[in-house]
Amino acid sequence: MDITIHMTSLPHDDPDASLAFYRDVLGFEVRSDVGQGRMRWITVGPVGRPDTSILLAPPAADPGVTEEERRTITEMMAKGTYGWILLATPDLDATFEKVQAGDTEVVQEPTEQPYGIRDCAFRDPAGNLVRIQELR
């Protein structure tokens, strides 16, 4: 078997705000953008690495999700306990400086962790935790 991790998804609550974060702040390219209003599915990913993408998707779009479940999901997103992703970069300090220069919410400055990694963390506009780890 030859399986790659092709795409993962993160919820948005304001597609334009999320798009601006991943495209303008993180520098990702936009690979597709379909739908309209809040029902938009936007595929983004790092330039030069077409194998892996993030799909920015409306939360709880499955019609099988009940109204109560939808409310729980949007509340978890707002309080920051729902979506998260781990990214990596060879130059953590430069990345941190660039991201924090905008109005992005910083959760953690670059920190040496006891389990042998160095990372930092931000919130994307939808409340997802975006952790960035240093490649070394």
Place this chain on the structure above:
Amino acid sequence: MCQAEWRRARVQAQRLADLARLRRVRDRIDREYAQPLNVEALARDVNMSAGHLSRQFRAAYGESPYAYLMTRRIERAAALLRRGDLSVTEVCFMVGCASLGTFTTRFTELVGMSPGAFRRRAAAMAADPADGAHAAHDAASAPLTVEGMPACVAKQVTRPVRNREATTGERPLA
């Protein structure tokens, strides 16, 4: 949209905005735990009273902002103590605790042993992992060996668990 529906939507929008404010407070604690933070200052920054913030935060996250802050500090303190080159007092101040007594009490409640004992145990485990692991067999919160564990998992398993203080033998019922 009928009026009742509109009102419901407005209430829900307000609730989401309030939750996002609480998230910012929590993130600020995560980022600035080593600063001399207090609940009054955190509340002022989001235009809430300290009491209101504490109640709302607890309702959302299951513990008060002060408890969350202390948990975050103890988590980092455990990480620093594991390094072995810092004293308990140094670590206490590095993580933003002004009182060694409060630090020691909360550390012991969350981790199940005093910071000094934790530091010694971590040093023993670094010297002889098998011996340390055996000695710490029943203490779920003993310094864990996290080598080889994915970092994100290590972060979760080594994080003190809120509202789940380590058990230290039988507790009186009353």
